[in-house]
Amino acid sequence: MSDQSQMLPNGIAIIVNDDGIIQKIIHDSYGLYATQPDETQSFVDSLDSDSVAKGYQFIARINANDVAYDWELHVSNNDETSLFNFSGIRFKNETLIIGTSNPDDTEQFLNGLMEMNNESVNQLRTFMKQQQQSPAETKDDEWAMYDQMSGLNNELANMQRKLTKKTAELERMNKLKNKMLGMAAHDLRNPLTIIQNYALFLIEDHEENKIFTDDQFELVKEIKESSEYMVQIIEDMLDISAIESGSISLEKKDEDIGKLIERTVSLNRPTATKKDISIITSLPDLPINKEVDAHKFQQVLDNLISNSIKYSQLGSEITVGIEVQNESSAITIFVKDEGQGIPKDELEDLFVPFAKISSKPTAGEKSTGLGLAIAKKIVEAHDGEIEVESEVGEGTTFFVNIP
Structure with a gap:
């Protein structure tokens, strides 16, 4: 050189x-x-x-x-x-x-x-x-356009690479968040359950021996209710953490859906009775069997029915039933109430974790804001879908479609 x-x-x-x-x-x-x-x-x-x-x-x-x-x-x-x-x-x-x-x-x-x-x-x-x-006006227009498109493609490629990198980082952070959330929830559940049980023991002792004043007894009942609510939050956090991390597992067995509905309705009737709400079932005469995880599917039903009770007025009616699709083996489970109804622009938020809507529980009940999000994930894990129809002042109907 x-x-x-x-x-x-x-x-x-x-x-x-x-x-x-x-x-x-x-x-x-x-x-x-x-x-x-x-x-x-x-x-x-x-x-x-x-x-x-x-x-x-x-x-x-x-x-x-x-x-x-x-x-x-x-x-x-x-x-x-x-x-x-x-x-x-x-x-x-x-x-x-x-x-x-x-x-x-x-x-x-x-x-x-x-x-x-x-x-x-x-x-x-x-x-x-x-x-x-070369003067700009004499350059080959086709080449100039090609070069311009090339530049745009290069910019798009750069943006795609950055987006891919950012997405991977967000996925990593989300997995870490779910892991930490699960660990924290596990660590909190045991002491909260102990507080809840001790409060229950104190209430039972007071009912037998009158060991508290009226004011003290109200405080003990508040401790029990608050601890129950906090345990429910922990349980929901563990569920949503497991679902979002992709670790949800189903133990499917052939189950009679009608019996699952009757069982869940029976568990929720005492709460409904306190608000003078009647629950009516509309079930086919013949058994309707589906391959489902009984525990998780009952969790879906419980969430839908308990939500209807929370947001329904005293003295109203809730209907829970099954519709059979004649042209196929698919079924639709519905939970219909006569509650406040939900504005149409809020319906999409119902299944978003922690989302809040304008409708409020009619007796001051508490909600974690996670129940419907968990229910949706469980239904989708069964290859089904969940839908909702609602009119303000007329009530709300949830539909669970199972193939």
Whole structure:
């Protein structure tokens, strides 16, 4: 190499094949590549991970059009990342790629490389000169449009890579959040259950021996109710954590859905009776059997029925039943109440964890805001779907469709 070529601005000039594998290093003032490249060393090996995909697109552009001009790629060198401008041209079955960290040095770098009498260098320099000197109005419109589309595609590719990276990071953080949530919930459940049981023991002792004043007894009952609510929150948090982490498991067996409904209604009747609410069942005469996880499916039914009780007025009626789809084996379970109803613009929020709606429980009952979200996930795990219809002032109906 001549003395003048040694005075070139910092830059890279390499010959690669159609796959980007380096065939020859003409000049590498940054020491990015091995002096004697092996059969696997690629042009993209010098690029930062965020630019590798774009680097392959750059090679593909050269292969498709014989030339690619002024591509910005990030180069990684000794743990430092710098933005380089790359151009390339395909000539006589080989591809020349040049890159500089300063776009203003590109032309001077090419001028120095020309001393090597490399035809591909001359060809690339001529092309770049034409691009720089041709008046905008005389440039080939089709090429300009293609180049513009190329730039947009490059930007889109960069955005997609960043989005993919961010999505992976969010997924990792979400898994960590679910793990920590599960650990915290497990640690809280035991002491809360102890508080709940001790409060229950004190209430039973007072009912037998009158050990508290009236005010003290009210405080003990408040402790019991609050601890029960907190245990319910913990149980719901554990459920939603397991579901969102993908660890929900079903133990499906052939179950009589009618009997599951009757059992769940029976468990909820005492609460309904306190509000003078009647629960009516509408079930087929013949058994309706489905492969379901009885425990989790009853959890769905319990949530829908208990919600109807919470939001229904005193003295109203709730109907729970099954509709059989005659044309198939699918069934629809419905829970219909005569409650306050839900505004249409709030219906989509019903199944979002912790979402709050404008309707309030009619007797001051508490809600975790997780029950319907859990119910939806359980139904979907059974390959079903849950829907809702509601009119303000007329009531709400939930539908659980099971194939």
